[in-house]
Amino acid sequence: MIETAGPDPRTRHFGVFYGLDEPTGDGDVALVVGNCQAESLRIMLDGAGLRTVRMPAVHELVTGDLPHLDRWLARTTLLISQPIRDDYHGLPLGTAQLAGRIATGGRTVRVPVIRFAGLYPTHAIVRPPSDPGLAPPIVGYHDLRVLAEAAGLTTRTELDPTTVRAIADHSLTQLRTREAAHGTVVISDLFTAPAFTLMRTLNHPGNLVFSALAARVRAALGLPEHPVDPGRPLLDSVHAPREAAVLETWGLDGDERPYWVVDGKIIETGAVREAHLAWYSRHPDAVQAGLLRHADAFRILGLA
Structure with missing residues:
Protein backbone atom coordinates (compact mmCIF):
# COMPACT_ATOMS: atom_id res chain seq x y z
CA MET A 1 0.00 0.00 0.00
CA ILE A 2 1.39 3.40 -0.97
CA GLU A 3 0.96 6.12 1.61
CA THR A 4 0.30 9.60 0.33
CA ALA A 5 1.43 12.68 2.19
CA GLY A 6 -1.30 14.77 3.81
CA PRO A 7 -1.72 18.51 3.45
CA ASP A 8 1.30 20.64 4.31
CA PRO A 9 1.22 22.71 7.53
CA ARG A 10 0.16 25.92 5.74
CA THR A 11 -2.76 24.18 4.06
CA ARG A 12 -3.85 22.62 7.35
CA HIS A 13 -3.57 25.97 9.16
CA PHE A 14 -5.84 27.63 6.59
CA GLY A 15 -7.90 24.49 6.10
CA VAL A 16 -11.24 26.22 5.56
CA PHE A 17 -9.76 28.55 2.95
CA TYR A 18 -8.30 25.58 1.08
CA GLY A 19 -11.55 23.58 1.22
CA LEU A 20 -10.58 21.05 3.89
CA ASP A 21 -13.53 22.13 6.02
CA GLU A 22 -16.46 24.52 6.18
CA PRO A 23 -16.65 27.59 8.43
CA THR A 24 -18.62 26.97 11.61
CA GLY A 25 -21.96 28.58 12.39
CA ASP A 26 -24.49 30.01 9.99
CA GLY A 27 -25.21 33.32 8.36
CA ASP A 28 -23.39 35.44 5.82
CA VAL A 29 -19.90 34.45 4.69
CA ALA A 30 -17.44 37.24 5.48
CA LEU A 31 -13.91 37.52 4.16
CA VAL A 32 -11.43 39.76 6.01
CA VAL A 33 -8.48 40.70 3.81
CA GLY A 34 -5.32 42.60 4.68
CA ASN A 35 -2.02 42.36 6.50
CA CYS A 36 -1.38 40.65 9.85
CA GLN A 37 -4.09 42.80 11.46
CA ALA A 38 -6.80 41.19 9.32
CA GLU A 39 -6.75 37.84 11.12
CA SER A 40 -7.15 39.46 14.54
CA LEU A 41 -10.09 41.48 13.26
CA ARG A 42 -11.62 38.32 11.78
CA ILE A 43 -11.46 36.62 15.17
CA MET A 44 -13.28 39.55 16.76
CA LEU A 45 -15.96 39.53 14.04
CA ASP A 46 -16.74 35.83 13.90
CA GLY A 47 -20.16 34.61 15.01
CA ALA A 48 -23.60 36.17 15.53
CA GLY A 49 -24.58 35.97 11.89
CA LEU A 50 -21.10 36.01 10.36
CA ARG A 51 -19.18 32.97 9.14
CA THR A 52 -15.60 34.07 8.65
CA VAL A 53 -12.79 32.34 6.80
CA ARG A 54 -9.23 32.26 8.11
CA MET A 55 -7.00 33.04 5.14
CA PRO A 56 -3.36 33.99 4.54
CA ALA A 57 -2.39 37.64 4.85
CA VAL A 58 -2.61 39.41 1.51
CA HIS A 59 1.18 39.70 1.16
CA GLU A 60 1.46 35.92 1.57
CA LEU A 61 -0.96 35.04 -1.23
CA VAL A 62 0.52 33.47 -4.36
CA THR A 63 -0.82 32.60 -7.80
CA GLY A 64 -1.80 29.12 -6.68
CA ASP A 65 -4.08 30.61 -4.02
CA LEU A 66 -6.24 32.51 -6.52
CA PRO A 67 -8.67 29.65 -7.32
CA HIS A 68 -9.33 29.20 -3.60
CA LEU A 69 -9.74 32.94 -3.11
CA ASP A 70 -12.15 33.20 -6.05
CA ARG A 71 -14.17 30.27 -4.73
CA TRP A 72 -14.68 32.11 -1.45
CA LEU A 73 -15.29 35.49 -3.07
CA ALA A 74 -18.15 33.93 -5.03
CA ARG A 75 -19.73 32.93 -1.69
CA THR A 76 -18.83 36.13 0.15
CA THR A 77 -21.60 38.59 0.90
CA LEU A 78 -19.51 40.76 3.26
CA LEU A 79 -15.98 41.78 2.30
CA ILE A 80 -13.99 43.59 4.99
CA SER A 81 -10.71 44.81 3.54
CA GLN A 82 -7.85 47.12 4.22
CA PRO A 83 -7.13 49.45 1.28
CA ILE A 84 -5.09 47.39 -1.19
CA ARG A 85 -3.94 48.78 -4.53
CA ASP A 86 -4.95 47.09 -7.78
CA ASP A 87 -2.68 44.26 -8.98
CA TYR A 88 -0.89 44.06 -5.65
CA HIS A 89 2.21 41.86 -6.06
CA GLY A 90 1.16 41.36 -9.67
CA LEU A 91 -2.07 39.62 -8.65
CA PRO A 92 -5.70 40.81 -8.80
CA LEU A 93 -5.82 41.46 -5.07
CA GLY A 94 -6.78 45.13 -4.96
CA THR A 95 -9.75 45.97 -2.76
CA ALA A 96 -11.75 47.16 -5.77
CA GLN A 97 -10.80 44.03 -7.69
CA LEU A 98 -11.91 41.80 -4.81
CA ALA A 99 -15.15 43.74 -4.35
CA GLY A 100 -15.96 43.17 -8.01
CA ARG A 101 -15.80 39.39 -7.52
CA ILE A 102 -17.98 38.93 -4.43
CA ALA A 103 -21.49 37.52 -4.58
CA THR A 104 -24.21 39.60 -6.23
CA GLY A 105 -25.57 42.09 -3.74
CA GLY A 106 -22.58 41.70 -1.47
CA ARG A 107 -21.23 44.63 0.52
CA THR A 108 -17.72 45.93 1.14
CA VAL A 109 -16.41 47.75 4.19
CA ARG A 110 -12.91 49.19 4.25
CA VAL A 111 -10.85 49.29 7.44
CA PRO A 112 -7.61 51.23 7.90
CA VAL A 113 -4.11 49.89 8.21
CA ILE A 114 -3.44 50.84 11.83
CA ARG A 115 -0.09 52.40 12.63
CA PHE A 116 0.45 54.76 15.57
CA ALA A 117 3.88 55.98 16.65
CA GLY A 118 2.88 57.95 19.75
CA LEU A 119 3.97 55.12 22.06
CA TYR A 120 7.06 54.15 20.07
CA PRO A 121 8.15 57.52 18.67
CA THR A 122 11.47 56.47 17.11
CA ASN A 203 1.59 48.40 13.99
CA HIS A 204 0.43 45.62 16.32
CA PRO A 205 -2.76 46.77 18.04
CA GLY A 206 -3.98 45.23 21.28
CA ASN A 207 -7.30 43.48 21.85
CA LEU A 208 -9.04 46.73 22.83
CA VAL A 209 -8.43 48.19 19.37
CA PHE A 210 -9.59 45.08 17.53
CA SER A 211 -12.68 44.85 19.71
CA ALA A 212 -13.61 48.47 18.99
CA LEU A 213 -12.89 48.09 15.27
CA ALA A 214 -15.03 44.94 15.05
CA ALA A 215 -17.90 46.71 16.79
CA ARG A 216 -17.68 49.61 14.33
CA VAL A 217 -17.55 47.28 11.34
CA ARG A 218 -20.69 45.55 12.61
CA ALA A 219 -22.38 48.91 13.10
CA ALA A 220 -21.42 49.95 9.55
CA LEU A 221 -23.00 46.75 8.23
CA GLY A 222 -26.12 47.08 10.40
CA LEU A 223 -25.29 43.89 12.29
CA PRO A 224 -26.08 43.29 15.97
CA GLU A 225 -23.43 43.85 18.62
CA HIS A 226 -21.32 40.80 19.32
CA PRO A 227 -18.51 41.23 21.89
CA VAL A 228 -15.86 38.54 21.51
CA ASP A 229 -13.29 37.42 24.08
CA PRO A 230 -10.66 35.43 22.16
CA GLY A 231 -9.23 34.16 25.44
CA ARG A 232 -5.74 35.35 24.61
CA PRO A 233 -3.84 38.49 23.59
CA LEU A 234 -3.87 38.96 19.81
CA LEU A 235 -0.73 39.88 17.82
CA ASP A 236 1.23 39.22 20.99
CA SER A 237 4.54 37.82 19.71
CA VAL A 238 6.47 41.13 19.74
CA HIS A 239 6.44 43.90 22.35
Missing part, protein backbone atom coordinates in the same frame (compact mmCIF):
# COMPACT_ATOMS: atom_id res chain seq x y z
CA HIS A 123 10.21 53.33 15.39
CA ALA A 124 9.41 53.00 11.71
CA ILE A 125 8.83 50.49 8.93
CA VAL A 126 11.14 50.70 5.93
CA ARG A 127 10.96 48.69 2.69
CA PRO A 128 14.32 48.45 0.86
CA PRO A 129 13.80 49.18 -2.86
CA SER A 130 16.02 46.24 -3.82
CA ASP A 131 13.69 43.82 -1.99
CA PRO A 132 10.53 45.25 -0.39
CA GLY A 133 10.02 42.01 1.53
CA LEU A 134 13.38 42.33 3.29
CA ALA A 135 13.44 43.11 7.02
CA PRO A 136 16.29 43.59 9.50
CA PRO A 137 17.18 40.74 11.86
CA ILE A 138 15.68 40.06 15.31
CA VAL A 139 12.82 42.56 14.97
CA GLY A 140 11.42 43.98 11.75
CA TYR A 141 11.16 47.53 13.08
CA HIS A 142 13.70 50.26 12.45
CA ASP A 143 14.79 52.65 15.19
CA LEU A 144 15.32 55.96 13.40
CA ARG A 145 18.15 56.83 15.80
CA VAL A 146 20.03 53.72 14.72
CA LEU A 147 19.21 54.37 11.08
CA ALA A 148 20.55 57.93 11.47
CA GLU A 149 23.72 56.49 12.98
CA ALA A 150 24.10 54.20 9.97
CA ALA A 151 23.69 57.22 7.70
CA GLY A 152 26.44 59.11 9.53
CA LEU A 153 24.03 61.75 10.83
CA THR A 154 24.13 63.51 14.16
CA THR A 155 22.17 61.34 16.55
CA ARG A 156 20.07 62.37 19.49
CA THR A 157 19.32 59.70 22.05
CA GLU A 158 17.11 61.50 24.59
CA LEU A 159 13.40 61.96 24.03
CA ASP A 160 11.27 64.59 25.74
CA PRO A 161 7.49 65.02 26.03
CA THR A 162 7.38 67.80 23.42
CA THR A 163 8.98 65.52 20.85
CA VAL A 164 6.83 62.53 21.81
CA ARG A 165 3.66 64.61 21.41
CA ALA A 166 4.82 65.98 18.07
CA ILE A 167 5.47 62.48 16.73
CA ALA A 168 2.09 61.32 18.05
CA ASP A 169 0.30 64.24 16.37
CA HIS A 170 2.09 63.55 13.08
CA SER A 171 1.28 59.85 13.24
CA LEU A 172 -2.35 60.49 14.14
CA THR A 173 -2.70 62.95 11.27
CA GLN A 174 -1.39 60.30 8.88
CA LEU A 175 -3.89 57.74 10.20
CA ARG A 176 -6.78 60.18 9.87
CA THR A 177 -5.64 61.03 6.35
CA ARG A 178 -5.65 57.34 5.38
CA GLU A 179 -9.10 56.87 6.87
CA ALA A 180 -10.52 59.82 4.93
CA ALA A 181 -8.75 59.03 1.67
CA HIS A 182 -10.00 55.44 1.55
CA GLY A 183 -13.39 55.91 3.21
CA THR A 184 -12.62 53.44 5.98
CA VAL A 185 -14.24 52.78 9.32
CA VAL A 186 -12.75 55.34 11.72
CA ILE A 187 -10.56 54.13 14.60
CA SER A 188 -8.13 57.06 15.00
CA ASP A 189 -10.11 58.59 17.88
CA LEU A 190 -8.92 55.79 20.16
CA PHE A 191 -5.37 57.14 20.02
CA THR A 192 -6.09 60.60 21.42
CA ALA A 193 -5.40 59.02 24.83
CA PRO A 194 -2.42 56.74 24.18
CA ALA A 195 -1.84 53.66 26.36
CA PHE A 196 0.24 50.54 25.95
CA THR A 197 -2.93 48.43 25.98
CA LEU A 198 -3.72 49.96 22.58
CA MET A 199 -0.50 49.09 20.74
CA ARG A 200 2.15 46.44 21.40
CA THR A 201 4.35 47.84 18.63
CA LEU A 202 4.05 50.52 15.99
CA ALA A 240 8.51 47.03 21.74
CA PRO A 241 10.59 48.82 24.39
CA ARG A 242 8.88 51.43 26.56
CA GLU A 243 10.80 54.66 27.06
CA ALA A 244 10.67 56.90 30.12
CA ALA A 245 9.73 59.97 28.10
CA VAL A 246 6.70 58.15 26.70
CA LEU A 247 5.48 57.18 30.17
CA GLU A 248 5.98 60.76 31.33
CA THR A 249 4.25 62.29 28.30
CA TRP A 250 1.05 60.28 28.65
CA GLY A 251 1.09 59.86 32.44
CA LEU A 252 1.28 56.06 32.17
CA ASP A 253 1.96 53.73 35.07
CA GLY A 254 4.81 51.24 35.00
CA ASP A 255 8.54 51.33 34.52
CA GLU A 256 10.76 52.03 31.58
CA ARG A 257 11.46 48.84 29.64
CA PRO A 258 14.71 49.13 27.67
CA TYR A 259 14.31 45.85 25.84
CA TRP A 260 12.19 44.01 23.30
CA VAL A 261 10.10 40.96 24.13
CA VAL A 262 10.02 38.52 21.21
CA ASP A 263 8.15 35.25 21.61
CA GLY A 264 8.42 35.68 25.37
CA LYS A 265 12.20 36.25 25.33
CA ILE A 266 13.86 39.48 26.44
CA ILE A 267 16.21 41.01 23.86
CA GLU A 268 18.21 44.06 24.88
CA THR A 269 18.03 47.09 22.60
CA GLY A 270 21.82 47.13 22.37
CA ALA A 271 21.82 43.70 20.72
CA VAL A 272 19.18 44.85 18.24
CA ARG A 273 21.18 48.02 17.48
CA GLU A 274 24.35 46.07 16.69
CA ALA A 275 22.51 43.58 14.48
CA HIS A 276 20.73 46.36 12.61
CA LEU A 277 23.87 48.41 12.03
CA ALA A 278 25.52 45.34 10.50
CA TRP A 279 22.43 44.78 8.36
CA TYR A 280 22.42 48.41 7.18
CA SER A 281 26.02 48.04 6.05
CA ARG A 282 24.87 45.21 3.77
CA HIS A 283 21.72 47.02 2.63
CA PRO A 284 22.55 50.72 2.20
CA ASP A 285 19.45 51.23 0.06
CA ALA A 286 17.35 50.57 3.17
CA VAL A 287 19.08 53.51 4.87
CA GLN A 288 18.36 55.84 1.97
CA ALA A 289 14.77 54.64 1.72
CA GLY A 290 14.27 55.28 5.42
CA LEU A 291 15.72 58.79 5.21
CA LEU A 292 13.31 59.66 2.39
CA ARG A 293 10.17 57.95 3.65
CA HIS A 294 10.46 59.21 7.22
CA ALA A 295 11.96 62.66 6.61
CA ASP A 296 9.27 64.35 8.73
CA ALA A 297 9.93 62.06 11.69
CA PHE A 298 13.69 62.64 11.40
CA ARG A 299 13.05 66.37 11.51
CA ILE A 300 10.74 66.12 14.55
CA LEU A 301 13.19 63.90 16.38
CA GLY A 302 16.05 66.29 15.71
CA LEU A 303 18.09 63.77 13.77
CA ALA A 304 20.13 65.54 11.13
Whole structure:
Protein backbone atom coordinates (compact mmCIF):
# COMPACT_ATOMS: atom_id res chain seq x y z
CA MET A 1 0.00 0.00 0.00
CA ILE A 2 1.39 3.40 -0.97
CA GLU A 3 0.96 6.12 1.61
CA THR A 4 0.30 9.60 0.33
CA ALA A 5 1.43 12.68 2.19
CA GLY A 6 -1.30 14.77 3.81
CA PRO A 7 -1.72 18.51 3.45
CA ASP A 8 1.30 20.64 4.31
CA PRO A 9 1.22 22.71 7.53
CA ARG A 10 0.16 25.92 5.74
CA THR A 11 -2.76 24.18 4.06
CA ARG A 12 -3.85 22.62 7.35
CA HIS A 13 -3.57 25.97 9.16
CA PHE A 14 -5.84 27.63 6.59
CA GLY A 15 -7.90 24.49 6.10
CA VAL A 16 -11.24 26.22 5.56
CA PHE A 17 -9.76 28.55 2.95
CA TYR A 18 -8.30 25.58 1.08
CA GLY A 19 -11.55 23.58 1.22
CA LEU A 20 -10.58 21.05 3.89
CA ASP A 21 -13.53 22.13 6.02
CA GLU A 22 -16.46 24.52 6.18
CA PRO A 23 -16.65 27.59 8.43
CA THR A 24 -18.62 26.97 11.61
CA GLY A 25 -21.96 28.58 12.39
CA ASP A 26 -24.49 30.01 9.99
CA GLY A 27 -25.21 33.32 8.36
CA ASP A 28 -23.39 35.44 5.82
CA VAL A 29 -19.90 34.45 4.69
CA ALA A 30 -17.44 37.24 5.48
CA LEU A 31 -13.91 37.52 4.16
CA VAL A 32 -11.43 39.76 6.01
CA VAL A 33 -8.48 40.70 3.81
CA GLY A 34 -5.32 42.60 4.68
CA ASN A 35 -2.02 42.36 6.50
CA CYS A 36 -1.38 40.65 9.85
CA GLN A 37 -4.09 42.80 11.46
CA ALA A 38 -6.80 41.19 9.32
CA GLU A 39 -6.75 37.84 11.12
CA SER A 40 -7.15 39.46 14.54
CA LEU A 41 -10.09 41.48 13.26
CA ARG A 42 -11.62 38.32 11.78
CA ILE A 43 -11.46 36.62 15.17
CA MET A 44 -13.28 39.55 16.76
CA LEU A 45 -15.96 39.53 14.04
CA ASP A 46 -16.74 35.83 13.90
CA GLY A 47 -20.16 34.61 15.01
CA ALA A 48 -23.60 36.17 15.53
CA GLY A 49 -24.58 35.97 11.89
CA LEU A 50 -21.10 36.01 10.36
CA ARG A 51 -19.18 32.97 9.14
CA THR A 52 -15.60 34.07 8.65
CA VAL A 53 -12.79 32.34 6.80
CA ARG A 54 -9.23 32.26 8.11
CA MET A 55 -7.00 33.04 5.14
CA PRO A 56 -3.36 33.99 4.54
CA ALA A 57 -2.39 37.64 4.85
CA VAL A 58 -2.61 39.41 1.51
CA HIS A 59 1.18 39.70 1.16
CA GLU A 60 1.46 35.92 1.57
CA LEU A 61 -0.96 35.04 -1.23
CA VAL A 62 0.52 33.47 -4.36
CA THR A 63 -0.82 32.60 -7.80
CA GLY A 64 -1.80 29.12 -6.68
CA ASP A 65 -4.08 30.61 -4.02
CA LEU A 66 -6.24 32.51 -6.52
CA PRO A 67 -8.67 29.65 -7.32
CA HIS A 68 -9.33 29.20 -3.60
CA LEU A 69 -9.74 32.94 -3.11
CA ASP A 70 -12.15 33.20 -6.05
CA ARG A 71 -14.17 30.27 -4.73
CA TRP A 72 -14.68 32.11 -1.45
CA LEU A 73 -15.29 35.49 -3.07
CA ALA A 74 -18.15 33.93 -5.03
CA ARG A 75 -19.73 32.93 -1.69
CA THR A 76 -18.83 36.13 0.15
CA THR A 77 -21.60 38.59 0.90
CA LEU A 78 -19.51 40.76 3.26
CA LEU A 79 -15.98 41.78 2.30
CA ILE A 80 -13.99 43.59 4.99
CA SER A 81 -10.71 44.81 3.54
CA GLN A 82 -7.85 47.12 4.22
CA PRO A 83 -7.13 49.45 1.28
CA ILE A 84 -5.09 47.39 -1.19
CA ARG A 85 -3.94 48.78 -4.53
CA ASP A 86 -4.95 47.09 -7.78
CA ASP A 87 -2.68 44.26 -8.98
CA TYR A 88 -0.89 44.06 -5.65
CA HIS A 89 2.21 41.86 -6.06
CA GLY A 90 1.16 41.36 -9.67
CA LEU A 91 -2.07 39.62 -8.65
CA PRO A 92 -5.70 40.81 -8.80
CA LEU A 93 -5.82 41.46 -5.07
CA GLY A 94 -6.78 45.13 -4.96
CA THR A 95 -9.75 45.97 -2.76
CA ALA A 96 -11.75 47.16 -5.77
CA GLN A 97 -10.80 44.03 -7.69
CA LEU A 98 -11.91 41.80 -4.81
CA ALA A 99 -15.15 43.74 -4.35
CA GLY A 100 -15.96 43.17 -8.01
CA ARG A 101 -15.80 39.39 -7.52
CA ILE A 102 -17.98 38.93 -4.43
CA ALA A 103 -21.49 37.52 -4.58
CA THR A 104 -24.21 39.60 -6.23
CA GLY A 105 -25.57 42.09 -3.74
CA GLY A 106 -22.58 41.70 -1.47
CA ARG A 107 -21.23 44.63 0.52
CA THR A 108 -17.72 45.93 1.14
CA VAL A 109 -16.41 47.75 4.19
CA ARG A 110 -12.91 49.19 4.25
CA VAL A 111 -10.85 49.29 7.44
CA PRO A 112 -7.61 51.23 7.90
CA VAL A 113 -4.11 49.89 8.21
CA ILE A 114 -3.44 50.84 11.83
CA ARG A 115 -0.09 52.40 12.63
CA PHE A 116 0.45 54.76 15.57
CA ALA A 117 3.88 55.98 16.65
CA GLY A 118 2.88 57.95 19.75
CA LEU A 119 3.97 55.12 22.06
CA TYR A 120 7.06 54.15 20.07
CA PRO A 121 8.15 57.52 18.67
CA THR A 122 11.47 56.47 17.11
CA HIS A 123 10.21 53.33 15.39
CA ALA A 124 9.41 53.00 11.71
CA ILE A 125 8.83 50.49 8.93
CA VAL A 126 11.14 50.70 5.93
CA ARG A 127 10.96 48.69 2.69
CA PRO A 128 14.32 48.45 0.86
CA PRO A 129 13.80 49.18 -2.86
CA SER A 130 16.02 46.24 -3.82
CA ASP A 131 13.69 43.82 -1.99
CA PRO A 132 10.53 45.25 -0.39
CA GLY A 133 10.02 42.01 1.53
CA LEU A 134 13.38 42.33 3.29
CA ALA A 135 13.44 43.11 7.02
CA PRO A 136 16.29 43.59 9.50
CA PRO A 137 17.18 40.74 11.86
CA ILE A 138 15.68 40.06 15.31
CA VAL A 139 12.82 42.56 14.97
CA GLY A 140 11.42 43.98 11.75
CA TYR A 141 11.16 47.53 13.08
CA HIS A 142 13.70 50.26 12.45
CA ASP A 143 14.79 52.65 15.19
CA LEU A 144 15.32 55.96 13.40
CA ARG A 145 18.15 56.83 15.80
CA VAL A 146 20.03 53.72 14.72
CA LEU A 147 19.21 54.37 11.08
CA ALA A 148 20.55 57.93 11.47
CA GLU A 149 23.72 56.49 12.98
CA ALA A 150 24.10 54.20 9.97
CA ALA A 151 23.69 57.22 7.70
CA GLY A 152 26.44 59.11 9.53
CA LEU A 153 24.03 61.75 10.83
CA THR A 154 24.13 63.51 14.16
CA THR A 155 22.17 61.34 16.55
CA ARG A 156 20.07 62.37 19.49
CA THR A 157 19.32 59.70 22.05
CA GLU A 158 17.11 61.50 24.59
CA LEU A 159 13.40 61.96 24.03
CA ASP A 160 11.27 64.59 25.74
CA PRO A 161 7.49 65.02 26.03
CA THR A 162 7.38 67.80 23.42
CA THR A 163 8.98 65.52 20.85
CA VAL A 164 6.83 62.53 21.81
CA ARG A 165 3.66 64.61 21.41
CA ALA A 166 4.82 65.98 18.07
CA ILE A 167 5.47 62.48 16.73
CA ALA A 168 2.09 61.32 18.05
CA ASP A 169 0.30 64.24 16.37
CA HIS A 170 2.09 63.55 13.08
CA SER A 171 1.28 59.85 13.24
CA LEU A 172 -2.35 60.49 14.14
CA THR A 173 -2.70 62.95 11.27
CA GLN A 174 -1.39 60.30 8.88
CA LEU A 175 -3.89 57.74 10.20
CA ARG A 176 -6.78 60.18 9.87
CA THR A 177 -5.64 61.03 6.35
CA ARG A 178 -5.65 57.34 5.38
CA GLU A 179 -9.10 56.87 6.87
CA ALA A 180 -10.52 59.82 4.93
CA ALA A 181 -8.75 59.03 1.67
CA HIS A 182 -10.00 55.44 1.55
CA GLY A 183 -13.39 55.91 3.21
CA THR A 184 -12.62 53.44 5.98
CA VAL A 185 -14.24 52.78 9.32
CA VAL A 186 -12.75 55.34 11.72
CA ILE A 187 -10.56 54.13 14.60
CA SER A 188 -8.13 57.06 15.00
CA ASP A 189 -10.11 58.59 17.88
CA LEU A 190 -8.92 55.79 20.16
CA PHE A 191 -5.37 57.14 20.02
CA THR A 192 -6.09 60.60 21.42
CA ALA A 193 -5.40 59.02 24.83
CA PRO A 194 -2.42 56.74 24.18
CA ALA A 195 -1.84 53.66 26.36
CA PHE A 196 0.24 50.54 25.95
CA THR A 197 -2.93 48.43 25.98
CA LEU A 198 -3.72 49.96 22.58
CA MET A 199 -0.50 49.09 20.74
CA ARG A 200 2.15 46.44 21.40
CA THR A 201 4.35 47.84 18.63
CA LEU A 202 4.05 50.52 15.99
CA ASN A 203 1.59 48.40 13.99
CA HIS A 204 0.43 45.62 16.32
CA PRO A 205 -2.76 46.77 18.04
CA GLY A 206 -3.98 45.23 21.28
CA ASN A 207 -7.30 43.48 21.85
CA LEU A 208 -9.04 46.73 22.83
CA VAL A 209 -8.43 48.19 19.37
CA PHE A 210 -9.59 45.08 17.53
CA SER A 211 -12.68 44.85 19.71
CA ALA A 212 -13.61 48.47 18.99
CA LEU A 213 -12.89 48.09 15.27
CA ALA A 214 -15.03 44.94 15.05
CA ALA A 215 -17.90 46.71 16.79
CA ARG A 216 -17.68 49.61 14.33
CA VAL A 217 -17.55 47.28 11.34
CA ARG A 218 -20.69 45.55 12.61
CA ALA A 219 -22.38 48.91 13.10
CA ALA A 220 -21.42 49.95 9.55
CA LEU A 221 -23.00 46.75 8.23
CA GLY A 222 -26.12 47.08 10.40
CA LEU A 223 -25.29 43.89 12.29
CA PRO A 224 -26.08 43.29 15.97
CA GLU A 225 -23.43 43.85 18.62
CA HIS A 226 -21.32 40.80 19.32
CA PRO A 227 -18.51 41.23 21.89
CA VAL A 228 -15.86 38.54 21.51
CA ASP A 229 -13.29 37.42 24.08
CA PRO A 230 -10.66 35.43 22.16
CA GLY A 231 -9.23 34.16 25.44
CA ARG A 232 -5.74 35.35 24.61
CA PRO A 233 -3.84 38.49 23.59
CA LEU A 234 -3.87 38.96 19.81
CA LEU A 235 -0.73 39.88 17.82
CA ASP A 236 1.23 39.22 20.99
CA SER A 237 4.54 37.82 19.71
CA VAL A 238 6.47 41.13 19.74
CA HIS A 239 6.44 43.90 22.35
CA ALA A 240 8.51 47.03 21.74
CA PRO A 241 10.59 48.82 24.39
CA ARG A 242 8.88 51.43 26.56
CA GLU A 243 10.80 54.66 27.06
CA ALA A 244 10.67 56.90 30.12
CA ALA A 245 9.73 59.97 28.10
CA VAL A 246 6.70 58.15 26.70
CA LEU A 247 5.48 57.18 30.17
CA GLU A 248 5.98 60.76 31.33
CA THR A 249 4.25 62.29 28.30
CA TRP A 250 1.05 60.28 28.65
CA GLY A 251 1.09 59.86 32.44
CA LEU A 252 1.28 56.06 32.17
CA ASP A 253 1.96 53.73 35.07
CA GLY A 254 4.81 51.24 35.00
CA ASP A 255 8.54 51.33 34.52
CA GLU A 256 10.76 52.03 31.58
CA ARG A 257 11.46 48.84 29.64
CA PRO A 258 14.71 49.13 27.67
CA TYR A 259 14.31 45.85 25.84
CA TRP A 260 12.19 44.01 23.30
CA VAL A 261 10.10 40.96 24.13
CA VAL A 262 10.02 38.52 21.21
CA ASP A 263 8.15 35.25 21.61
CA GLY A 264 8.42 35.68 25.37
CA LYS A 265 12.20 36.25 25.33
CA ILE A 266 13.86 39.48 26.44
CA ILE A 267 16.21 41.01 23.86
CA GLU A 268 18.21 44.06 24.88
CA THR A 269 18.03 47.09 22.60
CA GLY A 270 21.82 47.13 22.37
CA ALA A 271 21.82 43.70 20.72
CA VAL A 272 19.18 44.85 18.24
CA ARG A 273 21.18 48.02 17.48
CA GLU A 274 24.35 46.07 16.69
CA ALA A 275 22.51 43.58 14.48
CA HIS A 276 20.73 46.36 12.61
CA LEU A 277 23.87 48.41 12.03
CA ALA A 278 25.52 45.34 10.50
CA TRP A 279 22.43 44.78 8.36
CA TYR A 280 22.42 48.41 7.18
CA SER A 281 26.02 48.04 6.05
CA ARG A 282 24.87 45.21 3.77
CA HIS A 283 21.72 47.02 2.63
CA PRO A 284 22.55 50.72 2.20
CA ASP A 285 19.45 51.23 0.06
CA ALA A 286 17.35 50.57 3.17
CA VAL A 287 19.08 53.51 4.87
CA GLN A 288 18.36 55.84 1.97
CA ALA A 289 14.77 54.64 1.72
CA GLY A 290 14.27 55.28 5.42
CA LEU A 291 15.72 58.79 5.21
CA LEU A 292 13.31 59.66 2.39
CA ARG A 293 10.17 57.95 3.65
CA HIS A 294 10.46 59.21 7.22
CA ALA A 295 11.96 62.66 6.61
CA ASP A 296 9.27 64.35 8.73
CA ALA A 297 9.93 62.06 11.69
CA PHE A 298 13.69 62.64 11.40
CA ARG A 299 13.05 66.37 11.51
CA ILE A 300 10.74 66.12 14.55
CA LEU A 301 13.19 63.90 16.38
CA GLY A 302 16.05 66.29 15.71
CA LEU A 303 18.09 63.77 13.77
CA ALA A 304 20.13 65.54 11.13
